[in-house]
Amino acid sequence: MISHLKKITGALLMLALFSFFACEESEFDVTSEEYFTLGAMDSLHRNGGCGRGSCFEFVYPISLKFADGTTKSVASNEAMRTAIKAWKEANPSATQRPSLVFPLEVIAKDGTISSVANEEEFKKLLATCPPQRGKGRGKGHRPGDGGQSCFKLNFPVSVKLPDGTVAAAADREALHKILHTWKQNNPNATTRPELVFPLGVTLADGTVKQIASKDELKALKESCGGN
16 A cells, blocks of 8 residues: 555656646747747847946947848847847747847947957957846846847937047948947057947937936946946
């Protein structure tokens, strides 16, 4: 009788364990659209050191490259999410996440702005970003936690170059040209160009805000969970 009860108990335990792991596997199914999109957003922001809880913000539009070789330009964080989800819907068995297309520009919380030509340059830039405090990927983390932007830069903007000159940029392409030309002419410079204040940004909730100074920009980034 005792032996029989042990067998039943063991069988029930195995069934419970099987159900638990089946649920876990379902929750973290890398082929699901939701998991893939959230994980891709998280990865793109983390790898780019951008978004909430990070040093930088993307200057949109930026482009993404997908596993099938196609690219997509996105004008905002939400457009990025929509593009990734649409691509996953069209490629349901895909598991490889999209990557960033270079060149691209990023804004630091001190108002400096950098044009990044390739992944190697990005690694050097990210090395200047101090480690985040209390942002470990420990228990309770879910994909997508870091895939959120703090703000989007509104154009037109003015940029002050390290030599003291100021240039106006009507859009991201014009900004890239200004920064790229300056880098070509000053390959050994260590000082970064700076945005001229005041400047306009659009917050994640759609609110348009005027930022009057470096201190205000820093406070905004820190309010989004930055260092």
